[in-house]
Amino acid sequence: MPNYVDDNIAALATPFGIGAIAVIRVSGKNIDNLIFRLTGKRRLKPRYSTLANISSPDTGETIDRCLVTYFSSPDSYTGEDILEISCHGGEYVPRAILSALYHHGVRAALAGEFSYRAFMNGKIDLLQAESIVGLINSKTSSEASANLRNLSGKLGKKIDSLRKALLDILSLIEHELDFQENEITFTEVKVIINKLQNISDSIHELSSSFSIGKLLSRGIRVPLIGRPNSGKSSLFNSIIGHERAIVSSLPGTTRDTLETWFDLEHFSICLIDTAGYWESDDFLERLGIKRTITEMGRADYLVFIDDVDPIHEFNNFNINVDQDRIIFVKTKCDLGIEASNSTNENYICTSSKNDFGIAELITQLSTKIITSYENYNENNSFLMTSRQNALLKRAKVFINNSLGAFKSGSEIDLLASDLRELVNILDEVVGTITNTEVIDNIFTNFCVGK
Ligand SMILES: Nc1nc2c(ncn2[C@@H]2O[C@H](COP(=O)(O)OP(=O)(O)OP(=O)(O)O)[C@@H](O)[C@H]2O)c(=O)[nH]1
Ligand SMILES: [Mg+2]
Structure with a gap:
């Protein structure tokens, strides 16, 4: 950010493109003259919307009939005078109004400059500035409400x-x-x-x-880990409900990690299919395994799978993850006697062939997440x-x-x-x-x- 000078700045506050309305925001120390030159109106009543024609300074022709709302300093977002112009959306109108503003000596605002001014003028602190960004970027209701609580101070x-x-x-x-x-x-x-x-x-x-805040703001990472050919990619596809990952009977099919996002009980889940976790001399397979190890390090919860005995297989590996954060899954249960019963004391039995046990797996994951979330008061910041x-x-x-x-x-x-x-x-x-x-x-x- 540049040193804070109270020149007049403007920017489109809504996304650029076709839309019913667009909002342009102007902020500066004293914008009375600017408002008059732009709209022909003097002394707008603060916090009231007024209908105003905005004309092109070049041709004098009306660009658009807009609703303008004036906020007088210091009772505004930035603490300066603000004018919010609601005009028609689309390619032309917002751009033409911004050009008119530049013509009247207004400068294009830098990214975040309105909030920066709000901070410099003591309207918000850094935590609130961060929660505004967080709120705008929120993907789920729980993330949004956590940010909103921080924004409220x-x-x-x-x-x-x-x-x-x-x-x-x-x-x-x-x-x-x-x-x-x-x-x-x-x-x-x-x-x-x-x-x-x-x-x-x-x-x-x-x-x-932060362990909860992090889960809320960057989503919950859940990799599927297991030996090659144990059925990870098939399980990945069954969970998300379509054939996203390549499945084959050849061990070592998956090399790149594959991510997909979905919502679970207001949390964003990032499900990750990984390369089989094993020893290999093959250069490309080793690269894949390296990625799997990275994902295990970043995992919030981990689904450890095996088509014979996931607990036994897990003990063969040196995986340093808190056991509370692991869900054990036995795959390909359509091939064995467990097919009639998806509940086992230590692991869940699934079959990707006939979508068996998948709901159970999702329920266990959401239960784990909610339990750790409930350790905290939902109203906490x-x-x-x-x-x-x-x-x-x-x-x-x-x-x-x-x-x-x-x-x-x-x-x-x-x-x-x-x-x-x-x-x-x-x-x-x-x-x-x-x-x-x-x-x-x-x-x-x-x-x-x-
Ligand atoms: N009968 C049966 N076969 C399955 C099931 N899940 C996977 N398979 C088969 O097991 C083989 C391996 O499946 P994948 O899903 O590719 O296994 P993977 O763990 O991703 O394998 P890599 O990517 O090589 O590590 C394929 O031939 C699948 O059709 C299942 O639930 N039942
Ligand atoms: Mg695979």
Whole structure:
């Protein structure tokens, strides 16, 4: 983003192309004159739609009859004056109106520049900016509602309360040091440790919420893993309901990984067919196996299949995945005696030949996902981006180390500096910058003489 200058910017806010209406958004410090030159209207009432002809500055001819809505600064998305022009969609009209705006000195907005201005003007914090992007990109209702909760500022408030709790401890420390000349009483130490422990618990909880946020925002990866010829591609096709993957009786048919997405209980599932997991001297097969190993590393849940005994086969491999996240499937059950019964204590029996056990498999997958999702309160806010996660991870390490060090008797000064660093990390999360706030906090929390 360029340095923030409050020139007038405009962009099409709806997708370009044929459509009933299009919305063009204009933002700037003062757009009264611009509105007059564009529409011939003065002093539009804020937040009311007005019918207006927009004319070509070159020919004077009307381009379109539009509904224009004015939002006056600071009560707008960007915090500046905004004009939203609803015109007819299609190729010509939106482009001609944008040309008229450029003619009047308006600049084409860069990607994300309206939100950037909103951030710079304190209308939204970084978490909210990220949740706007998340909301726009949401593919499922659960992803959208998680982003909406963060947009409403729920996550920001959580971070803010952690920040306040840290500042509280800092005030306590600095106040104590002022009055006790570098000594701090045993009782105070206990109070500080307790408070730190609470903060540490909240940071840990928040940090672990990313495991759900990640599932919501990037989908749930579920590879099918098993020996060559065990029936992975056939099962893949049965689950998605059409012949997508090549099936053959030759071992080593699948080499590239094959992905397909579908919705399961509001979650986006990415089902992945993989090359058979085995030892091979063949160069191309080894490449395929390498991809399978990568997919196992990225898996959220894993379907391990075998046409004889999936549990036994699994134990032959060194696969490091939490057993709760594995579904064991015995394939080709039309060939054996299990055909009459798809339930087995340890694995599901399926047949891709006659679609047997497929529903069972899908139910088990959704049960696993929902169970882990329900460990969290649906109304909770989750970390939704890697940036948030990376910062909270840093905060977690920091609080662990400083709490540990303080418990084993490290200097209080050291703790104070750790806590200040922690505050900086949280500020980075929401995108604010601290300087004199710690000092201010001392005066607001304590009266002189205590
Ligand atoms: N009878 C029967 N045969 C099956 C079933 N599923 C797969 N097969 C057969 O088993 C052979 C291998 O099937 P694939 O689905 O290609 O197996 P794969 O695990 O993807 O094999 P690779 O890609 O080589 O690792 C084919 O001849 C399939 O027709 C099943 O449910 N019943
Ligand atoms: Mg295959």
